Amino acid sequence: MKQSLQQRGGKGRSLPHAAVLIALIGGATASLYRGVFTEQSNAYNAATALDGFTFARSIEGVRQVPSQYATIQAAVDAASYGDTILIAPGTYAERVWVDGKKVTLRGSEAAPRPQIIGDTTGGESLRVSGVGATGTQLEHLAVTGGNGPSGCGLLIDHAEIRVRDCTFNDNRGSGVSNIGSNSMFYSCRFEGNAATVCGGGFRNEGGSPTLTDCTVVRNSAGTFGGGLYSHAGRLTLVHSTISENATTSGAWGGGIYSDASDLLVFNTSIEKNLSVDSGGGAFVAGGTAEFAGCQFIANSSATGWNIGSSGAQVSFSDSTICGDAETSIVGDGINNAGATFTTSCFSDRNRNGRDDAEEIALGITPDCDSNGVPDAQDPDCNQNGIVDRCEIQAGWVHDCNGNGVPDRCEIDWGIEVDSDADGLIDGCAGE
Numbered sequence: 286m287k288q289s290l291q292q293r294g295g296k297g298r299s300l301p302h303a304a305v306l307i308a309l310i311g312g313a314t315a316s317l318y319r320g321v322f323t324e325q326s327n328a329y330n331a332a333t334a335l336d337g338f339t340f341a342r343s344i345e346g347v348r349q350v351p352s353q354y355a356t357i358q359a360a361v362d363a364a365s366y367g368d369t370i371l372i373a374p375g376t377y378a379e380r381v382w383v384d385g386k387k388v389t390l391r392g393s394e395a396a397p398r399p400q401i402i403g404d405t406t407g408g409e410s411l412r413v414s415g416v417g418a419t420g421t422q423l424e425h426l427a428v429t430g431g432n433g434p435s436g437c438g439l440l441i442d443h444a445e446i447r448v449r450d451c452t453f454n455d456n457r458g459s460g461v462s463n464i465g466s467n468s469m470f471y472s473c474r475f476e477g478n479a480a481t482v483c484g485g486g487f488r489n490e491g492g493s494p495t496l497t498d499c500t501v502v503r504n505s506a507g508t509f510g511g512g513l514y515s516h517a518g519r520l521t522l523v524h525s526t527i528s529e530n531a532t533t534s535g536a537w538g539g540g541i542y543s544d545a546s547d548l549l550v551f552n553t554s555i556e557k558n559l560s561v562d563s564g565g566g567a568f569v570a571g572g573t574a575e576f577a578g579c580q581f582i583a584n585s586s587a588t589g590w591n592i593g594s595s596g597a598q599v600s601f602s603d604s605t606i607c608g609d610a611e612t613s614i615v616g617d618g619i620n621n622a623g624a625t626f627t628t629s630c631f632s633d634r635n636r637n638g639r640d641d642a643e644e645i646a647l648g649i650t651p652d653c654d655s656n657g658v659p660d661a662q663d664p665d666c667n668q669n670g671i672v673d674r675c676e677i678q679a680g681w682v683h684d685c686n687g688n689g690v691p692d693r694c695e696i697d698w699g700i701e702v703d704s705d706a707d708g709l710i711d712g713c714a715g716e
Contacts, residue, residue: 484514564593
């Protein structure tokens with residue numbers, strides 16, 4: 286098992302850590318405005334640049350796709366430093382590379398947004414690289430089609446960028462790979478992405494990215510961090526949801542895996558994630574992790590349903606953990622003084638960290654008599670692996686007194702009498 290990783294994250298109800306949030310987001314507000322050129326000021330502001338992105342004349346600093354440039358890459362190549370590229374709704378089968386140049390790629394806020402789907406050559410669908418690309422902004426885009434081991438949707442390589450209201454889905458090789466970059470993501474969605482080894486939804490290598498109001502859902506990785514993976518650097522999550530992510534083979538950190546990293550998680554819900562070995566919600570291997578105002582609900586793993594730790598320092602404040610401390614948190618360096626544990630948040634009779642009703646509905650756990658209880662927790666008096674009521678319903682055993690217990694068991698226990706040793710309770714029909 287990898288031995289160094291850590292993460293921090295947060296969920297959002299009310300955000301009690303306002304000072305932290307202001308520090309994380311301060312200075313970024315201006316970059317979030319969208320806009321349009323006005324004749325009077327020649328300044329780009331938000332009123333009218335969203336309807337088809339077609340202007341009657343060319344506007345300095347604005348390049349339009351496809352009305353002026355047939356492809357996004359052609360517009361990027363022609364753009365000057367700081368230009369805005371407006372991308373009309375549509376599907377763009379190309380791999381786009383922004384290298385060493387600050388630009389803004391902006392799609393329509395209204396559906397359907399532009400989709401960058403990559404091409405048949407493999408690799409990432411969208412790449413932003415080089416210090417010169419710092420300040421690049423991506424807004425209202427859908428990025429998919431990354432394929433192969435390195436085929437992420439978006440690759441950020443040593444360029445600090447801002448990404449707002451973008452979706453990354455169905456990429457093979459992570460939804461986003463962030464290398465050595467302190468990028469910021471706002472209101473983004475990472476869904477249905479997969480990675481062979483680590484970081485199905487989001488992968489950080491040596492950078493310090495921040496995800497605010499983001500959703501990371503139904504992503505998978507072979508071994509580490511089905512939802513998010515961070516190695517070195519610092520990963521910060523604010524007011525986000527990490528849900529239904531999974532590792533698939535001998536694995537740790539279904540929702541989050543942090544390796545020799547700092548992990549900060551504020552006001553974030555970590556729920557219904559699954560790992561094979563440990564840390565269904567999160568696994569911290571080295572480094573530090575701080576969870577403030579977070580919820581851990583219905584995560585599942587062989588050990589440490591919610592949190593697993595190895596060689597790390599993990600702390601909580603104002604956080605709620607569904608499960609008991611002994612089974613839902615496993616490992617060293619964990620200070621759970623700031624966590625509230627509860628076993629009443631859902632029914633978990635088989636004690637695997639997942640809601641019984643959900644497991645039954647998904648077909649993960651059998652319920653042959655449809656009583657809402659996993660078969661393994663239903664009575665099996667003869668210990669043959671088949672629920673008593675199901676055997677009786679199938680006619681495989683007798684229950685002549687109709688009490689739901691096979692006659693043979695009642696006889697063996699001395700509760701009922703079988704004087705002629707025929708396996709039937711004396712006085713029952715057929716006796």
